[in-house]
Amino acid sequence: MKIGCPKEIKPQEFRVGMTPNAAGEAVAHGHEVIVETGAGRGAGFEDADYIAAGAHILDSADEIFAIADMIVKVKEPQAVERAMLREGQLLFTYLHLAPDPDQTRDLLASGCTAIAYETVTDAAGGLPLLAPMSEVAGKLAPQVGAWTLQKANGGRGVLMGGVPGVGPAKVAVIGGGVVGTHAARVAAGMGADVTVLDRSLPRMRYLDDVFGGVFKTSFASAGNTAELVAQADLVIGAVLIPGAAAPKLVTRAQLSTMKPGAAIVDVAIDQGGCFETSKATTHQDPIYEVDGIMHYCVANMPGAVARTSTIALGNATMPFLLALADKGWKQACTDDPHLLAGLNVHAGQLTNYAVGRALGIDVLSPSVIVKG
Numbered sequence: 420m421k422i423g424c425p426k427e428i429k430p431q432e433f434r435v436g437m438t439p440n441a442a443g444e445a446v447a448h449g450h451e452v453i454v455e456t457g458a459g460r461g462a463g464f465e466d467a468d469y470i471a472a473g474a475h476i477l478d479s480a481d482e483i484f485a486i487a488d489m490i491v492k493v494k495e496p497q498a499v500e501r502a503m504l505r506e507g508q509l510l511f512t513y514l515h516l517a518p519d520p521d522q523t524r525d526l527l528a529s530g531c532t533a534i535a536y537e538t539v540t541d542a543a544g545g546l547p548l549l550a551p552m553s554e555v556a557g558k559l560a561p562q563v564g565a566w567t568l569q570k571a572n573g574g575r576g577v578l579m580g581g582v583p584g585v586g587p588a589k590v591a592v593i594g595g596g597v598v599g600t601h602a603a604r605v606a607a608g609m610g611a612d613v614t615v616l617d618r619s620l621p622r623m624r625y626l627d628d629v630f631g632g633v634f635k636t637s638f639a640s641a642g643n644t645a646e647l648v649a650q651a652d653l654v655i656g657a658v659l660i661p662g663a664a665a666p667k668l669v670t671r672a673q674l675s676t677m678k679p680g681a682a683i684v685d686v687a688i689d690q691g692g693c694f695e696t697s698k699a700t701t702h703q704d705p706i707y708e709v710d711g712i713m714h715y716c717v718a719n720m721p722g723a724v725a726r727t728s729t730i731a732l733g734n735a736t737m738p739f740l741l742a743l744a745d746k747g748w749k750q751a752c753t754d755d756p757h758l759l760a761g762l763n764v765h766a767g768q769l770t771n772y773a774v775g776r777a778l779g780i781d782v783l784s785p786s787v788i789v790k791g
């Protein structure tokens with residue numbers, strides 16, 4: 420199979436769909452890998468690294484889209500990329516179609532087959548191609564929160580770990596899933612006094628078993644949340660209700676109960692955010708203030724650490740990518756129901772029920788499509 424990896428063109432996106440290691444593995448499996456010149460540079464990979472791995476470098480995305488059987492990317496294809504997709508071509512990337520009718524319409528019109536990273540599942544009921552980015556965003560959250568707390572950035576001027584004789588920052592993490600657990604570990608590692616709030620008792624039992632003594636847990640009732648938010652120097656929002664917008668768990672009125680200069684890092688902003696006052700920001704202009712509280716709401720946090728994120732994503736996508744290339748998408752999806760769950764679009768048909776519900780488009784069952 421000819422596997423094409425174009426350079427990402429979404430603003431502020433420095434990740435790349437394939438690392439030189441991934442390219443090398445695909446070449447070892449007998450595939451041809453074609454990479455757009457400079458595609459890896461944002462993540463610290465030069466063309467020479469891909470050439471050493473056995474890939475070929477092409478000058479433009481047009482050439483790659485014109486000849487590749489499978490396109491491997493990170494972000495959803497932008498309008499100019501969607502115009503280059505062909506009937507029968509396989510697209511493997513993050514799509515997030517539910518809030519994006521324009522992209523969905525274009526993918527359907529292209530006749531391509533699109534497998535979305537974010538809907539691929541695993542045997543434990545998780546989302547293995549989202550988890551690495553949640554791990555990255557979670558570990559980054561206390562780091563950017565600590566920066567936001569600095570006086571020059573409008574923050575309260577509190578050091579996460581304190582110093583001898585001065586207590587540490589208080590950190591409340593709302594949501595104890597992948598993001599929340601990684602955030603809590605790092606915040607606790609910085610010396611902060613950390614409490615994780617969640618509504619799932621099994622999850623809190625797990626956190627207490629594994630991290631008891633490192634950070635505390637609290638049931639995320641409205642009362643407990645309000646109390647811990649009022650006491651916190653830093654609040655990290657990390658909730659997820661699968662398939663739904665994030666619930667607003669902290670109102671604007673509650674900001675007045677918080678300490679002046681306290682910081683909010685709303686990691687759940689990509690699902691609308693869990694603070695009433697959250698609005699998406701960018702890496703170029705990441706923070707803003709509302710009622711004396713500093714907000715950090717960058718929707719693609721992993722892009723800040725593009726190299727780590729690219730390698731982490733590549734580790735997770737690799738087995739699926741190789742299965743798709745080795746067997747073709749139809750056989751690979753027939754053999755693996757978790758990969759089949761990633762199928763969102765095929766030959767003008769929408770194949771994901773959540774996306775269909777969100778956009779009011781008829782859906783054809785993915786299992787019917789692979790049998791057809």
Ligand SMILES: NC(=O)c1ccc[n+]([C@@H]2O[C@H](COP(=O)([O-])OP(=O)(O)OC[C@H]3O[C@@H](n4cnc5c(N)ncnc54)[C@H](O)[C@@H]3O)[C@@H](O)[C@H]2O)c1
Nearest residue numbers: 553556594596597598617618619639658659687718719720
């Ligand atoms: N901004 C970014 O760059 C970025 C990157 C990765 C993930 N995210 C987002 O971070 C969020 C968390 O992702 P995740 O992978 O950790 O999800 P997850 O499913 O692993 O964890 C979510 C947790 O939220 C808990 N929860 C749900 N409703 C709650 C409530 N009302 N109060 C308290 N807890 C509640 C769940 O029990 C679960 O433990 C998602 O919105 C995800 O899209 C953002």
